[in-house]
Amino acid sequence: MFIDLLIMLVMAYGFGFLYYGLYRNISARVHGRFGPSLAQSFYDSIKLFTKDTSTDFGWMFFAGPIIMASGAILTVLFIPYFNHGERLVGLSPYGNLIVVLYFMVLGPLGNALGVGSHGNPFGAMGITRGLTRLLGLEMPFYIAVVGLMIANESADIGTIMANQAETYNIIAHPLLFIAAFISFLGFLGKSPFDVVGAPQEVYSGPAVEFGGKFLALALSQSAIFSFAKLLLMVDLFLGGADSLWDLILKTFVLFVASVFVGNVYGRFTTAQSVDFLLKVPTVIAIVGLLFV
Amino acid sequence: MFNFEITALGNMFFGLTVLVFVSLFFVPNKHRSVTLYSLLFASLACIFYASDLITLFIGWEIMGWSSYFLIAKTADKQTLQKYIVFNIGGAFTLLGAIILIYGACGSFVYSELDFSAVPSGQVTAITILLLLTLFVKSGIMPFHYWVVDSYSQSNDLFSAVLSAIISKTGVFAFILIFFQIITVQYLQTPILEVVAWLGVLTSIIATFKAINEDEAKRLLAYSSIAQVGYIVTILSIMGSLSLEAALYHTVIHTFVKLLLFINVAAIIYVSKQHRFSTLGGLLYKYPLNFILLVVGIISLAGMPPLGGFSSKFLIYTALLEEHKGLLLAAVLFSSASAFLYCYKLVYGIYLGQPTNPKTEAYPRIPLRFYVPQILGAVILITLGTIPGVIVPMFNGILGSVGFEPVLYRGVFVLGSDFASFNGGVVIGAFGLIFVLILLFFVRLKNRSVKPKDRLDISYCGEVPRADVNLHYGYGMGRELSRIGLIKMILSRSSHALWQRVSTLFGDLSGITQKLYTLSAQNMGLVIFAFFTILLYMGVK
Amino acid sequence: MQKGFVAYNNEQKSLEAETEGIKNSQTLIQKAMNWFSARSMFVVAYGTGCGAIEMPPVFTSRYDIERLGVVGVATPRQADIMIVSGYCSLKTLRRVIRTYEQMSEPKYVIALGSCTINGGMYWDSYNTIKKLEEYIGVDMYVAGCMPRPEALIEGFVKLQESIRNNTIQPGYVKYREDYAYYQANQEKLLGKETQPVYEEDYAGMNLS
Incomplete structure (x- = not known):
């Protein structure tokens, strides 16, 4: 049990950083560059963890990134990795899809408290942008997930995966997948919806005062969290994974699709992104929901 | 004349009332009026334990009047007018419904009422009249017109009572009348459908109004409207699971609002400020109050480790089980937007930079303010860890109302056959991971540098002057008004x-x-x- | 072989032997840490003067310094390296110092262009500083007016080498040890009134 949890965590960490490295590489190729080495994000994280000093604004600032990381790790542990339900299911028997959806916003709220506590207005601006954007992001994703839960008569991720043995949900409910994928792009912080941490406008937004180990923890949790989201999408729409290779293949395909979309688009403002998310993907999701 | 009966449902609501009143007794308040509060308490007991409609009506009237005098101590004339017009209107519709019920069934006593022979047109008329009463008390739009002003202008103690208990009398009456007296087979589903949508629209609109609010108590008032909106929505599904979800949410919301209103009252007591634009930066001055507020908002937003999640979870599963996809989507929309006002509440008061130069000189918060808050926090944390602990009570109520209980009787496990989760594992895993990361963090060979001054922030190489307003409290949520749909909601008013x-x-x-x-x-x-x-x- | 060159060579050798000694005295963990911090550099690029125009090509497709693990960041808290690109007027210097103060250690400074070395073409200006190293610790100079992006990249590579091999005493250590000297210089120009609020009380710190 505990070994399983540890393996899940290490896999999420490793794959998260590997995929982040890939993201940087692929983006570089799109820009006509070579890009850094694949392990670059890993180097960054080690370097940040071993920096000599980091500014600490008090206990709430200290606790903020820790809550954020706990939320991300908890999300990973509650999502089963494989669809046969034997190994690497983690804590998923004790929770369900609704619990996972709420874990996904637990981290950002903890982070919001930490960021608010240092009193830098740029941080609070970034957080407000994030929470506002979240309002748009959650709508299509939640409707899609609700559609799946109603279609499968269950809120258990394992059951939803098991029911896809014949047809994947991406084929059975294509509209729900499209809606969920658009907000998934936003959840990953990919380009049309990356207004939260815009360095040019709000000075890195929420991460404005994070240096050293705090930034390291923030980066690590974001890597783990991205992998958790990929995993959730794979479990819900691509039928989960049979084996390790299957897992890698499916997450990779989904990831590359998101990277390509992210590299092509410019950045929406907060109002534009919420407006877009509430108009296009939400309507798609509602239409999809009516077909369920 | 007065007929009372001890019921499981009445016990639960009266238990909540007792807890709230006893804990509020400790809070210092200059508008203390033992007579009026006792009268209010008696009238609530009268409502919750009544066994006929006349007793219920008398209790309802006394509650309305004693609240009126309590609000009148601080509120202005217009607020009072709104309050009295709406509540008298509500009482009249209740009276009308009671008369119609007597005409139809020939009795006032709950147990003797039988609607099987009553024509459906009459049942519809009775239902609509009763619904109007309940909507007024619970503040369902568009009958919420009196709620916000009365909540925000009555004194800080009474706001908590209004939000925690009096808004629940509507919920109580809904459960009593529609689950026990006019049972579901006589009710027409289109009416329930409309009620469900009214509830959820109320919660969406109130949520956005709350985000746009600059005054802490008004924000809480709108949030209260939104939360009661959920309860009404879920009740109108009329199923076993939905009733249990509504009861759970009632309990959670009572303690959340008790905690939050008293928390804000404590801040108003020491700072004499009640707007986010003049508060801020109180985190390190009142850390305990901050932590209690965080417990409150985490429960209000329905975040996993605490009690709020349990009730939200039941609401979602009840809607899912009935395949109410669109309704659930609307509930989720409102629920997701609620994060924003939750964050605004905590940021506006405790985080950010202090806007008031006198912040340093604020006095300590009297310990008596912590009694209701700690009560609320303990209950919320308990219900997050062992969410199943009050399920037997709900199951008892369902049994007494005549429904089949569906929730598991587990201690750590909450849920039905549709879905369940283990609160103990959730909070345990969260706590364990938090502690492990904390230990790792503390063990790092890494020196923490403390900033010397609150203005030592990275501000584009600049040192902000002390008089520059760095508090983002009231700018928060302003971006929302640029979004078409939300702008439309915000610009409308009843x-x-x-x-x-x-x-x-x-x-x-x-x-x-x-x-x-x-x-x-x-x-x-x-x-x-x-x-x-x-x-x-x-x-x- | 010329005599001067031999002398230079000997001096170089003795210097290298010295650094060799430092290198060997390091534990494996320290070496690894040095390697990682050389391999990953977050840069806050302070575009003070005309040198700012040479930095975008370095970071974008033409020269792509991300190959070497160098990434631009927005805030000093996240940064390891600050590039001061060109002359600093008094107004700019205040911000430069504050940015430098807010970076977390280990932190390095690359000074770009001749103006940061001796004033360059602003050698007799009333309003720009002449030597940047009098005010903050500088680790690497890239001379030229303006230095080409290749020169800046070479500066980065040299800095990475010296961090990896631990061959220099970093500027921030000097800054901490001789804080009185730097502070006096800063106060002479900026005055006490305009001092930024410092994060740390360097005087009371243990400088081991």
Whole structure:
């Protein structure tokens, strides 16, 4: 049990950083560059963890990134990795899809408290942008997930995966997948919806005062969290994974699709992104929901 | 004359009332009035334990009047007018419904009421009248017109009572009347459908209004409207699971609002400020208060480790089980937007930079303010860890109302056959991971540098001057008004509607007045009309 | 072989032997840490003067310094390296110092262009500083007016080498040890009134 949890965590960490490295590489190729080495994000994280000093604004600032990381790790542990339900299911028997959806916003709220506590207005601006954007992001994703839960008569991720043995949900409910994928792009912080941490406008937004180990923890949790989201999408729409290779293949395909979309688009403002998310993907999701 | 009966449902609501009143007894308050509070308490007992409709009505009236005098201590005239007009209207509709019920069934006593022989048109009329009463008390839009002003202008202690208990009397009456007396087979589903959507629309609109609010207590008032909106929505599903979800949410919301209103009251007590634009940066001055507020908002937002999640979870599963996808989507929309006002509440008061130069000189918060807060926090944390602990109570209520209980009787596990989760594992895993990361973090060979000054922030290489306003408290949520849909919601208000209703009544009374003025022409008209009616009745 | 060159060579050798000694005295963990911090550099690029125009090509497709693990960041808290690109007027210097103060250690400074070395073409200006190293610790100079992006990249590579091999005493250590000297210089120009609020009390710190 505990070994399983540890393996899940290490896999999420490793794959998260590997995929982040890939993201940087692929983006570089799109820009006509070579890009850094694949392990670059890993180097960054080690370097940040071993920096000599980091500014600490008090206990709430200290606790903020820790809550954020706990939320991300908890999300990973509650999502089963494989669809046969034997190994690497983690804590998923004790929770369900609704619990996972709420874990996904637990981290950002903890982070919001930490960021608010240092009193830098740029941080609070970034957080407000994030929470506002979240309002748009959650709508299509939640409707899609609700559609799946109603279609499968269950809120258990394992059951939803098991029911896809014949047809994947991406084929059975294509509209729900499209809606969920658009907000998934936003959840990953990919380009049309990356207004939260815009360095040019709000000075890195929420991460404005994070240096050293705090930034390291923030980066690590974001890597783990991205992998958790990929995993959730794979479990819900691509039928989960049979084996390790299957897992890698499916997450990779989904990831590359998101990277390509992210590299092509410019950045929406907060109002534009919420407006877009509430108009296009939400309507798609509602239409999809009516077909369920 | 008065008939009472001890029921499981009454016990639960009265238990909540007792806890709230006892804990509020400790809070210092300069508008303390033992008489009025005792009267209110008695009237609530009267409502919760009544066994006939007349007793219920008397309790309802006394509650309305004693609240009126309590609000009148601090509120202005307009607020009071709104309060009294709406609540008298609500009481009249209740009275009308009671008379109709007596006409139909020939009794006031709950156990003797039988609707099986009553024509459906009459049941519909009774239902609508009762719903109007409940909507007024619970503040369902558009009958929420009195709620926000009364909540925010009554004194800080009474706001908590209004939000925690009095808004729940509507919920109580809903459960009592529609689950126990007029049971579901006599009710028409279109009405319930409309009620469900009214509830959820209320919660969406109130949520956005709350985000746009600059005053802490008004924000909480809107949030209270939104939360009661969920309860009404979920109740109108009329299933076993939905009733349990509604009861769970009632318990959670009572303690959340008790905690939050007293928390804000404590801040208002020490700072004399009640707007986010003049508060801020109090985190390290009042850390305990901050932690309690965080417990409150995490429960309000329905985040996993605490009690709020349990009730939200039940609401979602109840809606999912009934395949109410669109309704659930709307609930989720409102619930997701609630994060914003939750964050605004905590940021505006505790985080950010202090806006007031006198912040350092604020006195300590009297310990007595912590009694209700700690009570609320302990209950919320308990219900997050062992969410199943109060399920037997709900199951008992369901049994007494005549529904089949569906929730598991586990201690750590909460849920039904549809879905369940283990609160102990959730909070345990969260705590363990948090502690492990904390230990790792503390063990790192890494020196933490403390900033010397609150202005030592990275501000584009600049040192902000002390008089620059760095608090983002009231700018928060302003971006929302640039989003088309939300702008539409925010720009509307029920003021215009009630203005029109008021003009209509003015015109009507003008006509009535004309009838009474003794001009020969009018008298002739009246006499003519009178004889016409007589003639018509005679022909019949 | 010329005599001067031999002398230079000997001096170089003795210097290298010295650094060799430092290198060997390091534990494996320290070496690894040095390697990682050389391999990953977050840069806050302070575009003070005309040198700012040479930095975008370095970071974008033409020269792509991300190959070497160098990434631009927005805030000093996240940064390891600050590039001061060109002359600093008094107004700019205040911000430069504050940015430098807010970076977390280990932190390095690359000074770009001749103006940061001796004033360059602003050698007799009333309003710009002449030597940047009098005010903050500088680790690497890239001379030229303006230095080409290749020169800046070479500066980065050299800095990475010296961090990896631990061959220099970093500027921030000097800054901490001789804080009185730097502070006096800063106060002479900026005055006491305009001092930024410092994060740390360097005087009371243990400088081991």
